[in-house]
Amino acid sequence: MSLKNLMKKALSFGLAAAMLTACSGGGSASGGESGGSEGGDSGKSHKIAILEVQLNDESTNRAEYFKNYIGPEYNVEFMFSEAIQDLDAALSFLENAADAGCEAVINYYPIGANTEQLVQKAAELGLVFTENGGRNADNDDTYKAAYDNFSGGFMADQPDTGRLFKEWMEENIDTSEEHGYLIATGMAYQGNAQQTEISSNMLAALEELYGLKFDLTKEELYQSSSPIEGTNDKGIAVYCYPGGPNQNGWLEGFTAALQTGKYDYILTSPNVIGNIGTAISELETAMNKDFTWIGFGTFGDALKTAIGTKDSFGNQTLAMSTVKFTSIVSAMAFAKVYNTLTGHHDVNLENGETSVNLFRMNAVTTPEQLDEMSTWDQPGKWVADIDFVNSLIAERGGASTNEEFQNNIYKYDFDAISAKMK
Secondary structure (H helix, E strand, O other), X not given: OOHHHHHHHHHHHHHHHHHHOOOOOOOOOOOOOOOOOOOOHHXXXXXXXXXXXXXXXXXXXXXXXXXXXXXXXXXXXXXXXXXOOOHHHHHHHHHXXXXXXXXXXXXXXXXXXXXXXXXXXXXXXXXXXXXXXXXXXXXXXXXXXXXOOEEXXXXXXXXXXXXXXXXXXXXHOOOOOOOEEEEEEEOHHHOOHHHHHHHHHHHHHHHHHHOOOEOOOHHHHHOOOOOEEOOEOOOOEEEEEEOOOOOOOHXXXXXXXXXXXXXXXXXXXXXXXXXHHHHHHHHHHHHOOOOEEEEEOOOOHHHHHHHHOEOOOOOEOOOEEEEOOHHHHHHHHXXXXXXXXXXXXXXXXXXXXXXXXXXXXXXXXXXXXXXXXXXXXXXXXXXXXXXHHHOXXXXXXXXXXXXXXXXXXXXXXXXXXXXXXX
16 A cells, blocks of 8 residues: 555544544633634644754744644644754654654754655654755655655745845945955755755855855855865855754864954854854954854844844944744644644645745844844734634635645735734
8 A cells, every 4th residue: 555545544543533632722812813713623632743953042932832822722732852963863753742642743853865754754653744844856756746644844935045144245245354254054064955045145145245266166165064164266264164053062163263263254054143142252352353243043032132232342243134933934834734634735735746835034133123023923922823824724714725825925024014013
């Protein structure tokens, strides 16, 4: 019997079991937003596991949104992992989730080479699966196969995210002065689409700003799993540093690179603001060297501190970041698995293949911008309110096709959000 047919049986069993097993209490959403029938899905309860790759401000905010806002409205209980750092740990968490009565997993550990194995493992366990990632050469066949349990990917419009960094660099870097560039490329070497686009755009900005030619291609630089010099024909100091703060020795290697004194621009593609902010400030003072730092971030105390404080030279500690509304991303993820759990899996298909749905980020460069936006996405003032979530859920009269699902996300842009929140 094919895996798809097996999954149909598994899902049928899982949905039937859900009618008999209560996973959480019901209730209505806080904040007064309107919704459909109380408890959703005709009163059935569900349990969904969240697989996290790191524990930070974003994951804390996401947990609050899922547990205390989405959960009561749709009669869903959520189970959260510790920080998952490898495939074996991810597979083990899927097994633990199934043992705990979960029917679905939302995966925030998106490595393309792992997608097929995780989807198939989830199918064996009777779990619906979606991931915070997209299609690439490593997982394209999995998306084409349109597994019945695979609700697809959700991610930022990554080329658009990378463009925000490139534009800032082109508008703010003075090439008449001597500069060196430390680029944290994160997990681009593992195929992380977001960090690939940001790293690629940072390198492209340097090529265009200086008219330089790297000895290696941009791809060879950001795909390197080891630190690598971006030697070039203009003699500009460029250093690509892969990995993340959860890896042993990463922070020590990062600070050692800064201590060489070669680099005054710090360009970070992974979300490491809460991990390196103190080290940067201490080194800036100790070395009497003015660092300019831009990097991917998310709403929370770490970003607020980095944007809102001055360094020892009187400059903003973090000059620019890109932010997303975590509730919108969470709503997308939830809606994708919920549509499958409630018999509307076709909403996740595009031209017969499993879809990837996109959201757009926003640049933030001043404390005033951040202050306005950061008051929005929190308890009592979630950007992705129940009306928005319902617009993505077929069971609630929302999107009935993937095209409509995507259109409902894109039309809820920054201007629409700003007008609604005022």
